Amino acid sequence: MRYFIHLSFNGTNYHGWQIQKNAPGVQAFVQEALSRILGNATAVTGCGRTDAGVHARDFRAHFNYSDNPLDCDLLTYKVNAILPQDIHINGIFPVPENLHARFHATGRTYRYFIRTTKEPFLKEFSAAPGTYADKLPDMELMNHAAALLVGTHDFTSFAKLHSTTKTNICTVTEAFWFTTVPEFAIEPLWVFQVTANRFLRDMVRCMVGTLLEIGKKKKPVEWILQLITEKNRSFAGYSVPAEGLFLWEVTYDTFKQ
The missing domain is CATH 3.30.70.660 (Pseudouridine synthase I, catalytic domain, C-terminal subdomain)
Incomplete structure (x- = not known):
């Protein structure tokens, strides 16, 4: 099943959303938190890249989870408890399987x-x-x-x-x-x-x-x-x-x- 993440972040301390080899990216922190809570490696796909230092009030991403349907409110709470203070999950919700955070953004x-x-x-x-x-x-x-x-x-x-x-x-x-x-x-x-x-x-x-x-x-x-x-x-x-x-x-x- 596919889920969308609605999040916001202060980009001051990050080199953009995307994972970087030698610099912190927001994506890495979100993936790590989700993987830790869900118990398996969870890939997160964002709605696009952002430059280093750029902020996001409204950012969207998606991930797949094949086990039982998730309690989205509880998952949101748990992920926020792990994430740094400058990254906040506003909500997680199920979407159609084929909906892509990046390619379907209009x-x-x-x-x-x-x-x-x-x-x-x-x-x-x-x-x-x-x-x-x-x-x-x-x-x-x-x-x-x-x-x-x-x-x-x-x-x-x-x-x-x-x-x-x-x-x-x-x-x-x-x-x-x-x-x-x-x-x-x-x-x-x-x-x-x-x-x-x-x-x-x-x-x-x-x-x-x-x-x-x-x-x-x-x-x-x-x-x-x-x-x-x-x-x-x-x-x-x-x-x-x-x-x-x-x-x-x-x-x-x-x-x-």
């Missing part, structure tokens, strides 16, 4: 958070003011530019070089900036939200860096179209730090949980 939403001032409570989960220098960028310009990212394009200019990905074509369904003020924040956070069917390595962080260049009026809005046409990473903006990036939501057409 949408992924990322959010990138930027502090607009010194924030003692948000340092670990948002990029520093230095990300955009001393002067706030023009959000209206950045939103005009972000709108040009929407659609099905070759995002080679926004992908990390030397990637083994077979295709760099992705379909972006939304891309925009907004502000939000958490209760414990001093000033509003600037947030970039982007949703697509798939993402390339470093793609969101490069998008943010590129849009900030436009917001600082170093480049025109139309630069986005040029980058899409050029298909050359060296032409795009810088890649912003990982700590401000969250995998915010993963969606599936077949179910909502």
